[in-house]
Amino acid sequence: MLKYRSIFLLLLFALILRCCYVLFLYDPSDFKWSDMANYIRMATDIHNNSWNEGLFFQPIGFPIVLVFIERVFGSWSTPLGILQAVASTFTLFFMWKASFETWGERVAKYSLIIGIFHVSWIILNGFALAETFFAFLLSLLLFLGQRIFQNSAQKFSTSVLWAMAFLAAFWMKGSHVFMGPLFLMSILFYFRKKSFLKTILPISLVVGIGLFAHGMFTYQKTGKFLISSSAGGLNFVEGKCSDKRNIDSRGIHWLSPLYNHLQMTSEKKWDVPFTDSAYFMKAGLECIEKNPAVLLTSLEGIPYLFFGNYMFPGTDMAERSLIRYYELLFTLFMVPGLLIYLVLNWGKMSAEEIIVWCVPVIALFTCVYIFKSEIRFRVPFDVFFIPLSVRGWLQLKNSQEHIQPL
Secondary structure, three states: OHHHHHHHHHHHHHHHHHHHHHHHHOOHHHOOOHHHHHHHHHHHHHHOOOOOHHHHOOOOHHHHHHHHHHHHHOOOHHHHHHHHHHHHHHHHHHHHHHHHHHHOHHHHHHHHHHHHOOHHHHHHOOOOOOHHHHHHHHHHHHHHHHHHHHOHHHHHHHHHHHHHHHHHHHHHOOOOOOHHHHHHHHHHHHHOOOOHHHHHHHHHHHHHHHHHHHHHHHHHHHOOOOOOOOOHHHHHHHHHOOOOEEEOOOOOEEOOHHHHHOOOOOEEEOOOOOOOHHHHHHHHHHHHHHOOOHHHHHHHHOHHHOOOOOOOOHHHOOOHHHHHHHHHHHHHHHHHHHHHHHHHHOOOOOHHHHHHHHHHHHHHHHHHHHOOOOHHHHHHHHHHHHHHHHHHHHHHHHHHHOOOOO
């Protein structure tokens, strides 16, 4: 009982810390430019029932959340900050719970403490961005994925909930897109036909129905059947073509934070809008055909998740230097911890560790390799990275303690 009381107090402290941040330091209304301004504009159009193809360029989930908050509370800014603080606290709870069930109390508690003070998670509460809710949904997927392994009696219902959480995350932010297929393929590999009816079939059906429903909704509103946001084509071009500042037929500019940081700002003007995803997918393939070496150089997107650039939009805050120092320190903790975990557990991981913890990491690496990289893509996935790193460091410490002196 004392153990759970301490966890409750830590979570309560995390909630208070996050609420104080958005109430007394930075409110989401303080930042109304770039992606934040775009989300606000999308929410305004939805609120006014002014549907257009541009509303589906980025995932529609977060603007709908903004509309819901404004209709319930009368304004979106401060309520959004509070709700994000609550969601961030639940992210910590699910990360702690899953870590505890997999590796025990020490890994779980250290992961929770690191997560409480994780600057990247705290400052995202003060932006009108999808990452905080996305991180919450990833932590829910982590928790439910573990439940699929540990509770065979409720495997079917838990699988349905997992699929619903996956869809909600997909409509919030799509960087986990490969997580679903890899999750199902891994289960099929490890359990063959045993989990087909209780896991693979319900997840496939629910996700399939959800994607079809999204397509029908976009067709009703715009006349085009889209099972996902249409930004994928532009992201593919950004990652595979040499020109990084892209300008579409409407004069809209697009330059990712990583390429801006690297000063890769050569321009390319297109004769079509960014919403024409199929056109840009084809253009990306043409860039690969012209320069096949990009298939090798695109691997650099993986290390760029951890170092070599800054987390936008923290780069535009007054505290950006301190945030940058923190990012460097966090990387020095996380990357070695991950490598230690991998070395010490190579060939010895359980199916649960591989499928529940490692597959999402592989899915993220696959996404940034195929498309492009930003630190902000990684930060929600820290629900996986933090416990894995803590596990690695603790294993190293335990192994050293067991070494007998000569």
